Amino acid sequence: MHAVEVARAFGIAKVIVPNHSGVFSALGCVSAEMSYAQQRTVRMAVGEWDVGRLKTVRDSLSTRLSAPLLAAGYVPESISIEEVAAVRYRGQSYAIEISRPSFDEPHQLGRAFSEQHMKLYGFIADDPWELVAIRQRASVPRASKAFHPTISEFGRVTPIRTGGCTFDLNISTETARHSRSGLRVGQLLAGPVIVEDEWSTVVVPTGATLVADEGGNLHIETGAR
Numbered sequence: 001m002h003a004v005e006v007a008r009a010f011g012i013a014k015v016i017v018p019n020h021s022g023v024f025s026a027l028g029c030v031s032a033e034m035s036y037a038q039q040r041t042v043r044m045a046v047g048e049w050d051v052g053r054l055k056t057v058r059d060s061l062s063t064r065l066s067a068p069l070l071a072a073g074y075v076p077e078s079i080s081i082e083e084v085a086a087v088r089y090r091g092q093s094y095a096i097e098i099s100r101p102s103f104d105e106p107h108q109l110g111r112a113f114s115e116q117h118m119k120l121y122g123f124i125a126d127d128p129w130e131l132v133a134i135r136q137r138a139s140v141p142r143a144s145k146a147f148h149p150t151i152s153e154f155g156r157v158t159p160i161r162t163g164g165c166t167f168d169l170n171i172s173t174e175t176a177r178h179s180r181s182g183l184r185v186g187q188l189l190a191g192p193v194i195v196e197d198e199w200s201t202v203v204v205p206t207g208a209t210l211v212a213d214e215g216g217n218l219h220i221e222t223g224a225r
Contacts, residue, residue, distance in 0.1 A: 001203045008224045019216030022199025034072065035139035036065045045090065045130045049106045057134060058083070058103065065138035074140045086133040087113040089125055095132045096120065103134075158182065160196075167192060167205050183212040 003015045020027055040057055044050060062081050069079050085101035087109065088094060096116050102108040109131070114124045159176035166172050173192050180197035183189075188211055191204040195218065204210045207223040 001201055004203065004205055004208050004220055004222050007222045011224050013222055013224050015220040015222055017200075017202050017218040017220065020199075022197070031142065033139055033142040034069065034074075035137055036068055037135065037137040038065060039086075039133050039135040041133045042131050043133075046106050046110060046128055051104055054103045054131075054134075058136070061134065061136040062138065065136055069138060069140055078140050080139050080141075082137045082139070084135040084137075085109060085131055086135065087129055088132055089127040089129050091127070097135075165192060165194065173206065180212075180216075180218075183218075185212055185214050187211070 003017065007013075007015050018024075038061060040061055042054070042057060044054070065081070066076070066079050070076065082099075083101060083103075085098045085103070086095035087098055087101075088096065096113060098109065098112050098116060101112065110129060113129055118124050160179050160182070162174060162176050164172035165175040175192040175194055176189075177194045177196060178189070180195050180202075183195070188209055189204065191208040191210070192206045193204040193210060195202040195204070195210065202210075202218060202220075204220055209221045209223075211219045213219060
């Protein structure tokens with residue numbers, strides 16, 4: 001309701017009102033990728049490498065993280081497990097994260113750590129390194145949700161009603177009210193205009209113009225200089 005006037009106050013020439021803007025949070029929850037992540041401290045020196053212990057830790061993590069996804073109805077084949085190794089030189093207070101590490105080949109992990117350390121800090125030390133922790137993330141593919149715009153490319157734009165609106169103190173202006181679903185792609189509407197949908201009211205005051213695109217987004221030229 002106040003977007004255009006706020007934009008004008010700051011000299012902003014264009015405002016975009018996205019499709020479904022009134023329910024972004026709900027749409028985010030519906031379409032977001034479901035995932036669970038956890039980190040497990042290991043502290044294993046390169047000279048004390050224990051593949052069996054690492055496998056136990058990794059299997060335990062993946063089982064725990066996959067459980068809520070399986071309970072939600074996802075099949076095991078759809079669950080993806082991503083791993084990150086936190087590695088540091090012995091005695092360092094910080095660790096470097098290595099994506100897609102090779103836990104069965106410690107020397108390969110060591111090379112990846114050295115390359116990343118050189119990239120970040122510009123040097124490589126001869127000190128022995130250690131695996132500090134393992135982090136896993138279990139996820140399933142993002143739900144494919146198609147939120148089709150309700151804007152048409154054909155037909156005439158007809159107000160649902162017209163009535164007086166007060167934009168300035170004690171001055172009533174005859175203003176057309178449009179349903180957002182009744183707008184047409186590319187057709188220009190000059191303010192004062194009010195556009196309504198199921199969740200929001202968009203106010204286009206005098207001096208501003210509005211155009212809807214094919215995605216259902218509203219482009220408002222505020223008239224600000």
